[in-house]
Amino acid sequence: MLMFKLKRAAYVLLASSLLIRSIGELHALAPPTPAEGNLNAETFAQIGKQIKPQLGESRWMEVPWFLDLHEAWQKAAAEGKPLFIYSSGGATGIGDC
Amino acid sequence: MQDGRFGVNQVAPLVKENCVAVAINGHMLYWLAKTDGADGEFIKANRHPSGGNCFVLTTPSGTKLAGGNGGGGAREALNSGLKNWKLLTDEERKALPPGKEVKPPEAERCTPPPGGLILRSFARNLKKDGGELARITREDLKDRELYPGWAPVYAEPAHFNVWFTEAEWKSLVPAEPRKGVTFPVLDAIQKRLFRYHLVNGTFGLPGTWSREQIRTGTLTLTVEEVAPVVRMRLQGAALLTTDADPVKAQRGYDARLDGRLTYDPQKKAFTRFDVVATGDYWGGDYEGGRFKRPGRTPLGISFELVRDDNAIDRVPPLVHMDREQPYRAYFAAEKLR
Numbered sequence: 001m002l003m004f005k006l007k008r009a010a011y012v013l014l015a016s017s018l019l020i021r022s023i024g025e026l027h028a029l030a031p032p033t034p035a036e037g038n039l040n041a042e043t044f045a046q047i048g049k050q051i052k053p054q055l056g057e058s059r060w061m062e063v064p065w066f067l068d069l070h071e072a073w074q075k076a077a078a079e080g081k082p083l084f085i086y087s088s089g090g091a092t093g094i095g096d097c
Numbered sequence: 098m099q100d101g102r103f104g105v106n107q108v109a110p111l112v113k114e115n116c117v118a119v120a121i122n123g124h125m126l127y128w129l130a131k132t133d134g135a136d137g138e139f140i141k142a143n144r145h146p147s148g149g150n151c152f153v154l155t156t157p158s159g160t161k162l163a164g165g166n167g168g169g170g171a172r173e174a175l176n177s178g179l180k181n182w183k184l185l186t187d188e189e190r191k192a193l194p195p196g197k198e199v200k201p202p203e204a205e206r207c208t209p210p211p212g213g214l215i216l217r218s219f220a221r222n223l224k225k226d227g228g229e230l231a232r233i234t235r236e237d238l239k240d241r242e243l244y245p246g247w248a249p250v251y252a253e254p255a256h257f258n259v260w261f262t263e264a265e266w267k268s269l270v271p272a273e274p275r276k277g278v279t280f281p282v283l284d285a286i287q288k289r290l291f292r293y294h295l296v297n298g299t300f301g302l303p304g305t306w307s308r309e310q311i312r313t314g315t316l317t318l319t320v321e322e323v324a325p326v327v328r329m330r331l332q333g334a335a336l337l338t339t340d341a342d343p344v345k346a347q348r349g350y351d352a353r354l355d356g357r358l359t360y361d362p363q364k365k366a367f368t369r370f371d372v373v374a375t376g377d378y379w380g381g382d383y384e385g386g387r388f389k390r391p392g393r394t395p396l397g398i399s400f401e402l403v404r405d406d407n408a409i410d411r412v413p414p415l416v417h418m419d420r421e422q423p424y425r426a427y428f429a430a431e432k433l434r
Binding site: 074 | 187
């Protein structure tokens with residue numbers, strides 16, 4: 001009886017996993033939504049706007065960054081301001097170099 | 098990359114108001130520190146001992162005021178540093194570092210190509226809302242199954258730059274444009290956009306696709322108008338996956354591209370270069386697939402001409418642009434048709 005129950009449980013699990021995989025594949029191969037296909041001028045502009053920073057986002061871009069140390073320290077000395085240096089492990093922090 | 102990490106967005110107004118901000122690549126710090134001049138001494142004096150993602154407040158002459166590291170590091174450097182700054186004399190605040198300027202040769206590779214074209218790109222994770230693409234809100238992030246481990250900044254766009262050489266961007270302008278004519282975009286440009294710029298850098302540093310991982314990819318331009326300016330429509334698609342079988346792929350992006358380009362023959366320049374890529378992405382970040390959303394979810398990437406003479410617009414496209422091999426790889430398929 002126990003063996004029968006275990007076998008039945010295994011069949012149910014196998015069937016479930018096949019069903020889930022099929023759904024996953026269907027999802028993976030689903031056609032794009034109309035919003036992702038051929039864009040008209042309006043939807044093109046709308047999606048572009050959605051992607052770009054909104055008010056209050058990406059505030060780091062409000063800072064007038066320098067990439068050149070010389071330009072930065074000349075400006076800092078002229079304005080009597082300290083230098084704020086942002087250095088990322090492999091990147092600038094404000095981009096990839 | 099996602100530039101607003103480590104609390105930089107939060108301190109931006111404070112930095113803008115009180116400081117002159119400079120962003121230096123971690124690799125460039127290394128090269129600068131090796132030079133024998135003002136730069137080398139300056140960097141050696143101001144390098145944060147922990148390395149990594151660090152913030153330092155210093156005088157223009159290179160006297161370190163405070164430093165901080167990682168999340169909260171920016172705030173820490175500013176709070177302590179500005180207090181110390183107030184203790185200085187006017188003379189100390191305006192002094193410049195001694196020694197001559199010495200730029201390492203690696204800096205050359207981090208400079209945009211002469212006569213080239215730079216596009217600014219934003220990548221943003223999106224959601225589908227009733228069949229339409231929409232932004233992910235802070236409210237959405239409360240669902241930790243759909244957004245596992247997400248910080249609010251991951252719902253914001255990541256910023257990148259795209260570089261084309263002069264010869265490359267000029268290849269996009271037909272010598273004798275005729276309305277209705279469709280032609281393929283230069284292979285070098287297609288491959289560069291697919292491999293380096295259709296990536297999800299919203300969680301941190303982005304990866305790249307290998308040539309083999311471009312499973313399908315096309316990009317064409319169609320001339321829609323020839324005078325007084327040349328208007329062109331860019332259309333294409335790319336399937337980028339880590340496995341030849343998209344179902345098995347750990348990471349992928351099934352992107353469709355659409356764009357509007359305007360070339361002004363009088364100015365001999367593009368005056369519009371707006372492109373959007375949309376499609377399903379999966380795979381999370383490039384450090385073990387963290388923050389992976391269930392299923393396949395929309396990622397939008399936009400491209401446009403840089404408008405301002407801002408240092409942000411001159412940031413190189415790659416982390417390792419200072420190194421010869423990645424630099425060459427980026428421009429590898431430079432030959433024209």
